[in-house]
Amino acid sequence: MAAAKTGRGIPLSTLSTKFLHTNSTSHTGPFSAIAEIIDNAYDPDVNAKQIWIDKTKIRDMECLTFRDDGNGLSRDLMHQMLSFGFSEKKAVNGKHPIGMYGNGFKSGSMRLGKDAIVLSKSKNDLGSEMWENRASLRDILEHSPFHTEEELLTELHAIESTSGTKIIIWNLRRTSEGNTELDFTTENDIRIPCDDSDPESNSSLRAYCSILYLEPKMQINIQGKKLETHPISESLEYINTTYSYKPNGVKQKIPIIFGDNESKEHYGLMMYHNNRLIKAYHRVGCQLKTKHKISIGVIGVIECNYLTPTHNKQDFDNTDAYRNTIKSVASKLREYSGKRRNKPGDNVPIEEPNDEMTDEDDESEETSGEGASGTKRPRRNCDEGESETDRVLRSFGPARERKLLEAVRSLTQEKQGLTVQIEKLNTKVEQLEGEKASIFEECKQKTAQVTELTEWKEKMQAHCKQ
Numbered sequence: 001m002a003a004a005k006t007g008r009g010i011p012l013s014t015l016s017t018k019f020l021h022t023n024s025t026s027h028t029g030p031f032s033a034i035a036e037i038i039d040n041a042y043d044p045d046v047n048a049k050q051i052w053i054d055k056t057k058i059r060d061m062e063c064l065t066f067r068d069d070g071n072g073l074s075r076d077l078m079h080q081m082l083s084f085g086f087s088e089k090k091a092v093n094g095k096h097p098i099g100m101y102g103n104g105f106k107s108g109s110m111r112l113g114k115d116a117i118v119l120s121k122s123k124n125d126l127g128s129e130m131w132e133n134r135a136s137l138r139d140i141l142e143h144s145p146f147h148t149e150e151e152l153l154t155e156l157h158a159i160e161s162t163s164g165t166k167i168i169i170w171n172l173r174r175t176s177e178g179n180t181e182l183d184f185t186t187e188n189d190i191r192i193p194c195d196d197s198d199p200e201s202n203s204s205l206r207a208y209c210s211i212l213y214l215e216p217k218m219q220i221n222i223q224g225k226k227l228e229t230h231p232i233s234e235s236l237e238y239i240n241t242t243y244s245y246k247p248n249g250v251k252q253k254i255p256i257i258f259g260d261n262e263s264k265e266h267y268g269l270m271m272y273h274n275n276r277l278i279k280a281y282h283r284v285g286c287q288l289k290t291k292h293k294i295s296i297g298v299i300g301v302i303e304c305n306y307l308t309p310t311h312n313k314q315d316f317d318n319t320d321a322y323r324n325t326i327k328s329v330a331s332k333l334r335e336y337s338g339k340r341r342n343k344p345g346d347n348v349p350i351e352e353p354n355d356e357m358t359d360e361d362d363e364s365e366e367t368s369g370e371g372a373s374g375t376k377r378p379r380r381n382c383d384e385g386e387s388e389t390d391r392v393l394r395s396f397g398p399a400r401e402r403k404l405l406e407a408v409r410s411l412t413q414e415k416q417g418l419t420v421q422i423e424k425l426n427t428k429v430e431q432l433e434g435e436k437a438s439i440f441e442e443c444k445q446k447t448a449q450v451t452e453l454t455e456w457k458e459k460m461q462a463h464c465k466q
């Protein structure tokens with residue numbers, strides 16, 4: 001590590017500029033880097049109502065810009081923003097900050113491009129104060145896409161709101177073919193290439209931002225278009241909100257929502273922290289075993305504010321609290337999947353019952369609590385809208401329940417077989433109807449021919465008589 005000499009004997013440690021790149025490698029993809037900059041506008045100290053993310057060209061240079069209408073930055077805060085490790089964010093009116101490490105802006109912006117400039121307007125401080133020092137201004141003009149003070153001021157005045165911040169990133173990261181890593185060619189979106197089998201949120205910034213916050217509180221605009229956001233749970237089927245988990249040392253139970261995703265290929269746990277998505281489509285428990293198919297397509301949603309996100313905010317610290325959470329969710333997922341597997345039209349194969357595993361899964365710190373019986377078998381949560389059949393099934397013992405479930409499954413299969421037969425017969429009937437209509441048409445034509453021939457015959461007979 002480079003060292004700064006202080007004239008006091010032992011030199012103080014300092015940072016090499018290479019660290020800007022090193023630090024940015026914590027973001028393996030550009031979307032998590034963009035999320036850091038969005039989070040900063042969202043956080044309660046800035047409290048922006050809107051953020052605009054756009055691609056612009058400044059002097060033929062492709063730039064990625066982020067503009068928000070938040071509280072802006074004072075001169076001191078601006079210095080903190082560009083420094084490392086300063087973060088004093090606190091909850092305001094129940095809104096908890098996402099930022100905590102004092103690093104996100106640096107790692108995020110430097111993951112996206114090699115250069116960045118921050119222009120800010122705050123109610124108390126004018127951004128231009130920063131370059132009152134002419135030497136600073138000269139440096140900015142030399143190293144930024146702006147060549148004159150007027151150009152710089154025009155950019156600052158483009159922040160229309162009374163306060164707000166604009167971040168411009170240029171020298172954007174490029175692919176080996178020389179294109180910008182971010183693809184701006186799709187209207188109103190910013191995309192990155194990914195496998196066809198991946199969820200849309202891996203390739204479309206618009207899709208990613210739509211699930212970034214459990215409860216959206218700030219309007220995000222991408223490439224000129226407002227983002228429509230809805231809580232992820234709203235897009236799920238067979239939704240069940242009655243599951244919960246109570247971690248050690250946390251007063252309240254944490255709700256877990258389960259539901260079936262529209263697209264069966266993408267499933268797993270969506271883990272949020274202070275309203276922000278940390279892990280997406282994280283497969284747990286039986287979802288990791290190929291032979292257990294009942295939980296395929298199931299999405300779980302949980303907000304774990306008691307866990308600690310890693311500094312790229314893409315994972316949680318692997319503590320016992322994290323492992324217990326996963327274990328408990330896995331057991332509840334299994335329970336949910338078992339309940340919803342016999343919903344009409346659901347044809348997923350039934351898992352072999354495995355009571356041992358169920359018991360083991362239930363060794364979580366505490367289960368959902370309500371009606372906990374003290375027995376080893378996990379309490380079955382019941383929907384408010386639970387059907388009479390479900391309730392009766394639950395009242396039988398596990399062996400009887402299993403038999404009944406098998407019977408239901410074979411009846412469902414039989415019903416499906418019959419439905420297929422009915423469809424086939426209907427097709428046959430349609431075909432015969434068609435044939436009947438064409439025979440009828442032929443018959444009509446023949447009758448007309450007969451009438452014509454009869455008339456002709458009568459005319460001939462009359463003619464012969466004469």
Ligand SMILES: Nc1ncnc2c1ncn2[C@@H]1O[C@H](COP(=O)(O)OP(=O)(O)OP(=O)(O)O)[C@@H](O)[C@H]1O
Pocket residue numbers: 036040041045046068070071072073077080081082086087088089098099100101102103104105106165
């Ligand atoms: N758009 C913005 N408007 C006003 N202030 C901002 C903005 N973006 C960043 N800041 C300020 O810069 C500081 C540093 O941001 P940075 O993202 O590096 O760290 P953080 O958000 O505090 O923590 P984390 O590393 O967890 O994200 C923030 O604490 C905030 O005070």
Ligand SMILES: [Mg+2]
Pocket residue numbers: 036039040098099100103104105
């Ligand atoms: Mg931050």
